[in-house]
Amino acid sequence: MSLFHDFKDAIGSDWTDYTEHSFVAQLGNGTLPLSAFQDYLVQDYLFLVQFARAYALTGYKARTIADIAAASSGLATIVHETELHRRMTERWGIPGDELEAAPERIATVAYTRYVLDCGLRGDLLDLHVALAPCMIGYAEIGAALEPALGSMIEHPYEEWISEYASPQYQTAAQESIQRLDRLAGDSITARRFEELVAVFRSATRMESAFWQQALTFVPSASP
Numbered sequence: 001m002s003l004f005h006d007f008k009d010a011i012g013s014d015w016t017d018y019t020e021h022s023f024v025a026q027l028g029n030g031t032l033p034l035s036a037f038q039d040y041l042v043q044d045y046l047f048l049v050q051f052a053r054a055y056a057l058t059g060y061k062a063r064t065i066a067d068i069a070a071a072s073s074g075l076a077t078i079v080h081e082t083e084l085h086r087r088m089t090e091r092w093g094i095p096g097d098e099l100e101a102a103p104e105r106i107a108t109v110a111y112t113r114y115v116l117d118c119g120l121r122g123d124l125l126d127l128h129v130a131l132a133p134c135m136i137g138y139a140e141i142g143a144a145l146e147p148a149l150g151s152m153i154e155h156p157y158e159e160w161i162s163e164y165a166s167p168q169y170q171t172a173a174q175e176s177i178q179r180l181d182r183l184a185g186d187s188i189t190a191r192r193f194e195e196l197v198a199v200f201r202s203a204t205r206m207e208s209a210f211w212q213q214a215l216t217f218v219p220s221a222s223p
């Protein structure tokens with residue numbers, strides 16, 4: 001077992017509420033309305049800008065060159081991820097400057113600033129625990145949805161699913177799982193474990209709120 005699996009067990013249905021959220025189910029079977037997906041992807045771009053700052057903070061909080069190298073490759077993966085967002089939003093006719101200037105919605109602000117705060121007040125382990133649901137959850141979701149691509153001739157969300165199902169994300173998620181164990185060392189106290197579970201649970205619940213934000217999005221009337 002790993003610390004990640006212990007966290008997952010500790011938070012029970014909060015984990016599956018995130019990874020099996022109705023947004024995810026509709027993304028998988030292709031029934032998700034495009035307007036909800038578009039709202040999600042614009043917010044996710046803004047989310048990634050803040051998460052890039054959080055990965056940069058992992059470099060600042062690092063004590064070893066190995067952890068600094070991991071921060072650098074984490075940042076490179078986020079920059080790569082934003083290329084997917086840029087490609088898709090450009091296809092929808094949203095120019096880059098409009099994307100950058102889009103207002104952050106509440107779940108976007110709450111989640112990203114929570115993770116940054118965990119990193120600022122805590123150590124590298126606190127920060128990586130706050131980042132874990134994002135990295136590991138998306139790889140889990142990508143792998144779970146990938147078989148759906150074979151059952152549909154033109155899946156509307158193929159590009160998104162293939163990105164997170166790709167070996168690059170699957171490997172990065174495995175590395176995140178191992179990193180948590182390495183950072184925790186041989187043992188942590190029961191009190192520290194509970195502290196970390198609270199962070200893991202909050203970040204996981206904010207992932208669910210992020211999906212929900214896009215599902216409840218009501219497009220404003222055109223001027």
Ligand SMILES: Cc1ncc(C[n+]2csc(CCO)c2C)c(N)n1
Pocket residue numbers: 044047048051074077078079081133134135136138139169207210
């Ligand atoms: C709300 C939300 N949660 C998780 C991810 C996925 N993600 C964000 S940063 C990162 C690590 C390096 O790319 C991964 C996998 C996302 N895009 N949006």
